[in-house]
Amino acid sequence: MTPRLGMHTLTAGRGLLFGGDYNPEQWPESVWTEDVELMRAAGVNLVTVGVFSWARLEPEPGARDFGWLDRVLGLLGDAGIAVDLATPTASPPPWLGHRWPETLPVDESGHRLWYGARNQFCPSSPVYRERALALVADLADRYAGHPALALWHVGNEYGQICHCDDSAAAFRAWLQNRYGDLDGLNEAWGTTFWSQRYSDWAEVITPRRAPYLINPTQLLDFRRFSSDALLAHYRAERDLLRARTPDTPVTTNFMGLFKPIDYWSWAPEEDLVSNDHYPDPADPLAPARTALVHDLMRGLGGGRPWMLMEQATAAVNWRPHNLPKPSGQLRLESLQAVARGADGLCYFQWRASRFGAERFHAAMLPHAGPDTRLHADVRAHGAELRRLAPIAGTTVPARVALVHDWASWWALDERGQPSDRLDPTDQLLSYYRPLWERGVAVDVVPPSAELSAYALVVVPNLYLISDADAASLTAYVRAGGVLVVGPYSGVVDPRAHVRTGRFPAPLREVLGASGEEWRPVPEDRPVPCRWSDGAAFAARTWTELVRSDGAEPVAAFTEGEPAGHPAVLRHRSGRGVAWYVATLPEQDALAELTARALADAGVTGVLPDVPPGVEAVRRGPALFLLNHGDDDADVPIPHRAEDLLTGTTAEGRITLAPRAVAVLRPLDTP
Ligand code: GLA
Ligand code: GLA
Numbered sequence: 001m002t003p004r005l006g007m008h009t010l011t012a013g014r015g016l017l018f019g020g021d022y023n024p025e026q027w028p029e030s031v032w033t034e035d036v037e038l039m040r041a042a043g044v045n046l047v048t049v050g051v052f053s054w055a056r057l058e059p060e061p062g063a064r065d066f067g068w069l070d071r072v073l074g075l076l077g078d079a080g081i082a083v084d085l086a087t088p089t090a091s092p093p094p095w096l097g098h099r100w101p102e103t104l105p106v107d108e109s110g111h112r113l114w115y116g117a118r119n120q121f122c123p124s125s126p127v128y129r130e131r132a133l134a135l136v137a138d139l140a141d142r143y144a145g146h147p148a149l150a151l152w153h154v155g156n157e158y159g160q161i162c163h164c165d166d167s168a169a170a171f172r173a174w175l176q177n178r179y180g181d182l183d184g185l186n187e188a189w190g191t192t193f194w195s196q197r198y199s200d201w202a203e204v205i206t207p208r209r210a211p212y213l214i215n216p217t218q219l220l221d222f223r224r225f226s227s228d229a230l231l232a233h234y235r236a237e238r239d240l241l242r243a244r245t246p247d248t249p250v251t252t253n254f255m256g257l258f259k260p261i262d263y264w265s266w267a268p269e270e271d272l273v274s275n276d277h278y279p280d281p282a283d284p285l286a287p288a289r290t291a292l293v294h295d296l297m298r299g300l301g302g303g304r305p306w307m308l309m310e311q312a313t314a315a316v317n318w319r320p321h322n323l324p325k326p327s328g329q330l331r332l333e334s335l336q337a338v339a340r341g342a343d344g345l346c347y348f349q350w351r352a353s354r355f356g357a358e359r360f361h362a363a364m365l366p367h368a369g370p371d372t373r374l375h376a377d378v379r380a381h382g383a384e385l386r387r388l389a390p391i392a393g394t395t396v397p398a399r400v401a402l403v404h405d406w407a408s409w410w411a412l413d414e415r416g417q418p419s420d421r422l423d424p425t426d427q428l429l430s431y432y433r434p435l436w437e438r439g440v441a442v443d444v445v446p447p448s449a450e451l452s453a454y455a456l457v458v459v460p461n462l463y464l465i466s467d468a469d470a471a472s473l474t475a476y477v478r479a480g481g482v483l484v485v486g487p488y489s490g491v492v493d494p495r496a497h498v499r500t501g502r503f504p505a506p507l508r509e510v511l512g513a514s515g516e517e518w519r520p521v522p523e524d525r526p527v528p529c530r531w532s533d534g535a536a537f538a539a540r541t542w543t544e545l546v547r548s549d550g551a552e553p554v555a556a557f558t559e560g561e562p563a564g565h566p567a568v569l570r571h572r573s574g575r576g577v578a579w580y581v582a583t584l585p586e587q588d589a590l591a592e593l594t595a596r597a598l599a600d601a602g603v604t605g606v607l608p609d610v611p612p613g614v615e616a617v618r619r620g621p622a623l624f625l626l627n628h629g630d631d632d633a634d635v636p637i638p639h640r641a642e643d644l645l646t647g648t649t650a651e652g653r654i655t656l657a658p659r660a661v662a663v664l665r666p667l668d669t670p
Helices: 007-011 029-042 067-078 094-099 126-143 165-179 182-189 216-244 263-269 286-300 329-339 373-387 406-412 424-437 467-478 587-601
Strands: 017-022 046-049 082-086 149-153 274-276 306-310 342-347 400-403 442-445 456-459 482-485 513-520 527-531 536-548 552-557 566-573 576-581 583-585 614-619 622-627 633-636 641-643 653-656 661-666
Touching (some): 007 149, 007 342, 017 306, 046 067, 165 216, 286 329, 329 614, 329 661, 400 424, 406 424, 456 467, 456 587, 467 566, 622 653, 653 661
Parallel strands (some): 082 149, 274 306, 306 342, 400 442, 400 456
Antiparallel strands (some): 566 576, 641 661
């Protein structure tokens, strides 16, 4: 069911959204008129205003200065440019921290973080909450019904962590709600270990810096709490906005696979999902990594269109060495987001700043002005996005689900593990890549997702799993699904207590296999393995001593301690098939394994053959082909089609130059 508000509220009558963060408070008003003219010429139809304007709106405690913002919204509205109006609460003015130092966040060592940058607030501070909400209420009262107002942008990139006394009090309240009483807490945290038993709630603190390894459940609960504390603040702002503007959607900008925030719990609290994403031009895996993040955003929105709130037109300024983008990359990356479900393509930021910490960050309008190659590219991209209006609102059908879970990520991130080299997001990408390379569409889903509609479910790692989620995966296979489970899964329960017995305890029945030892291996000594039908491959970093309890061993370790033991197993269970992978196979072997699991599931890519470097994805009526490679790619296409970007007709095959994109809509499907 489509909710009442969403991307469709914005794209109706506008098509795809194109624009960026607009920070007019950095410029004299004379520049604003030029900005709006240039925006119109570039095809901009939405800008985000006011993200960092708290000090301008409230120059001293309780004062209000909305006049300048009235004029900005007036100019934009008159030009037909919609406004994504931000609540300015990500960066409080110096007066807040100066007069109320308790609003400033404290790190795990007890050091206060000061103003002078941004994000300096404690999510649990009552004073911060009160001041932020008072301003948000006035902002919403003032602009409710304004013709330019199209979307609310709450805060910015939530991720603040705090260990102050207010946070400790809020953490205790959160724990009381979770565990009821101290006995419950002591049991969940396993405080008989190292004499950690709590005898009074007042003793319970956030995991501040301590002499040695901190209680893992305390750490895990603090991560849960920190995500929830920020969510509570977001909700408080959102509720004020909804009460005043019930027809204006509300979002907050996510940051992809961002560790501190459990976006599965956040996304249902928004009217639409938006994300900031900055692929690293120096990262050879960036195209697949980016596709994975885009698929996560689509998953967070339940398959509905989402919005790329921020990307960069060229180099960012926050990496140590900031490579520019090769020509053509700006549109390639933006169209990649469209292909994967984005209906909004926005940038940080419209006009490059002259001062401040981000003055060397690329923008839509560079310091050198409109008469530049970069700005010409921006204009050309704005124009071509208009041709993709038929794509807006359409979906990306997928039969494969890839499972990602924040709690499991947090739990595995803790020190004191057999190895710190099993990174759940690296595993996610490793298992995603072969699917991406074959043009197989993937939905990223939480472990609690309804799985019955998928033919294949891939679980690269679920170190922490609940009984209910393990039962759901088992039932999915029994009912005919194909499941792939990666190593070190099913190890702990939601309290991070080890599930005893042969592992993975809650999944060993469905997998028809079980293990008894985790055996990390030296990085410089990959472990030789062999498929049962002959071909050799190497595995690295991690092995497990596993046996078949009914599964077919399809690959085995061939040397060293685990020689002869299975490395990959396949088990028919009920009407389905479950695979277990007891190591980290090299990427080619993972591709082979993926091919076999896809065959079990009867799933194929959108094209029989996708050349290396080419991304192929179907969205709505169109097949998107994107060449991320450095060479021309020759792609056979299934039917005569119109390229929506150029209006030309293609038939038989199409040649894509490096960084070229085609958006093919079939002309005469059989
Ligand atoms: C030390 C400590 C033990 C235990 C071991 C683990 O020897 O005394 O309590 O922590 O390290 O190796
Ligand atoms: C984030 C922030 C922006 C800006 C950009 C720079 O996305 O939301 O305010 O700092 O990074 O890349």
